[in-house]
Structure formats: structure tokens, C-alpha cells
Amino acid sequence: MRLFHVVVATLFCLISPLTVAASATNIFDAPEQVSPLLPGLSLPAATLKNSQNESITIKTLTEGKLSVLVVYRGGWCPYCSRQLAGLQKLEAKLAALxxxxxxxxxxAPEQLAKSTIPNPFYTLLSDDSLAFSQALGLAYYLDDKTxxxxxxKMGVNFVALDGTEKVALPVPAxxxxxxxxxxxFQYANPNYKVRLNEAVLLAAVQAASEI
Incomplete structure (x- = not known):
């Protein structure tokens, strides 16, 4: 199995043999040190993959469209799953905007296909190299204990990163x-247990729709 620079979690401890290569060029030493992309700046270019392992560029998806990008830690994270499920409450209002x-x-793409969120109205994409998370200034190394x-305890699988046992994840944003x-609008919190209030998100989308 090839070593890959950022190992991602599996859903329900199902470990895939697929690995990818990545470059660790902008990964912070702790979640409190991340430097998320600021409002007023352009979204960085990136090519991601969907659950069918098809390459999709962010520019293609967002060009000419009002978009809400949710960066989460993985389907194994209960706080992330709860956040994504909660977004469904806003489906009609977001669609109206x-x-x-x-x-x-x-x-990984095959892990996205195992999402337990019923009938998601959003597009799920894989950043299994963390290249996009790095470009957004969200990637950080986990300490060894974590x-x-x-x-x-959670079934998250990983292998060595650049010859070490360090693992990276994105701060949810x-x-x-x-x-x-x-x-x-941008919201990123090093405390992964605290997520953006849905009413605040809706207000931000409403404001952006008027630009």
C-alpha cells in the first residue's frame, strides 16, 4: 500500500485500501493556529472528486452560482454528521435564494458513497489529499495522543505522513x-464541537444573494 500524506477516516470502521499522494505545504501544528481564507478573497482553484470518483473543479461548480461550502472532518465525526443533517432544515429557504x-x-470517494445522511440535497466531494483544505488555510496536524x-476508539485509520505518524484534518468551516x-462570509472554529448557527448561516446567504 502506498503511503499517502493525509489519511482520512473511514465510515463505521470500514477501511479502504485506496490511498492518495499529497503535499504537506500548508498544515498548521494545531487547530488554534489555522488561518482561514478571509471574506473578500477569491475561492482558490481546486479539483476534487465525487462519490463516483469523478474529478470536479470547484470553479465549475461555483461559477455564476451562490454557494455554501461546508468543510467537515469526515463521515465518522458525529458533530459533522449532525451539522450536515441540520442543513436539510434550510433546504427550501436556500433553494429560494x-x-x-x-x-x-x-x-475518500468510496467513503462518501456510504454517507448515512438520507437523501442529501447537497453535493458531497472528497478532498482526500487535503489540498483544498490547505489552500483554504484550514488544515492542521493532530497531536499524537488525539x-x-x-x-x-473511533476507527479512524491512518499511516505515516512524510515518514512520521502525524495526521492532518481540516478545522470545520x-x-x-x-x-x-x-x-x-466565513466561519471556522478550532473547537470542532461548536458549529455555525443555522439562522446566522441563512442571514449570511441572504446578504450574499443581494450582492
Whole structure:
């Protein structure tokens, strides 16, 4: 099995043999140190994959469309699953604003296909190399104790990164991106247990829709 630089979690401890290569160029040492992309800046270019392992560019998905980008840690994370399920409450209101939801995680494409969220109205994409999370300034290394606990207690599988046992994840974040590809709103919290209030998100999308 090839070593890959950022190992992603499996759903329900189902471990896939597929690995990918990645470059660790912008990964912070702790979640508190991340530097998320600021409002007013353009969304970075990236090519991700869907659950069918098809390559999709962020530009293609977001060009000319009001978009909500949700970066989450993986389908193994209960806080992330709860957040994504909660977004379904906003489906009708977001649709009325012509806003789409794009959810991105380090899960591999085949793991996305195992999502337990029923009938998601959003697009699920894989950033299994964490390249996009790095470009967004969200990637950080887990400390050894946390990485070990995730592997042993939660079934998160990982292998060596750059010859070490370090593991990286994204800080959960939400970006509202206007039709021109500019970030109009950003929320990122190093405390993965605290997620963006749905009413605040809706207000941000409403404001961006008027630009």
C-alpha cells in the first residue's frame, strides 16, 4: 500500500485500501493556529472528486452560482454528521435564494458513497489529499495522543505522513461564496464541537444573494 500524506477516516470502521499522494505545504501544528481564507478573497482553484470518483473543479461548480461550502472532518465525526443533517432544515429557504450547498471532507470517494445522511440535497466531494483544505488555510496536524485515540476508539485509520505518524484534518468551516467566486462570509472554529448557527448561516446567504 502506498503511503499517502493525509489519511482520512473511514465510515463505521470500514477501511479502504485506496490511498492518495499529497503535499504537506500548508498544515498548521494545531487547530488554534489555522488561518482561514478571509471574506473578500477569491475561492482558490481546486479539483476534487465525487462519490463516483469523478474529478470536479470547484470553479465549475461555483461559477455564476451562490454557494455554501461546508468543510467537515469526515463521515465518522458525529458533530459533522449532525451539522450536515441540520442543513436539510434550510433546504427550501436556500433553494429560494438559488443557493447550492457543497460539502467537502477528507473522506475518500468510496467513503462518501456510504454517507448515512438520507437523501442529501447537497453535493458531497472528497478532498482526500487535503489540498483544498490547505489552500483554504484550514488544515492542521493532530497531536499524537488525539491521533491514537481516533484510531483506536473511533476507527479512524491512518499511516505515516512524510515518514512520521502525524495526521492532518481540516478545522470545520463554512464559506458563503457569491456568484463571482468571492467569499462573502466565513466561519471556522478550532473547537470542532461548536458549529455555525443555522439562522446566522441563512442571514449570511441572504446578504450574499443581494450582492
Amino acid at each position: 438559488n443557493a447550492q450547498v457543497i460539502a467537502i471532507s477528507p473522506d 491521533a491514537l485515540a481516533y484510531r483506536n 463554512v464559506f458563503v461564496v457569491d456568484k463571482n467566486g468571492l467569499v462573502q
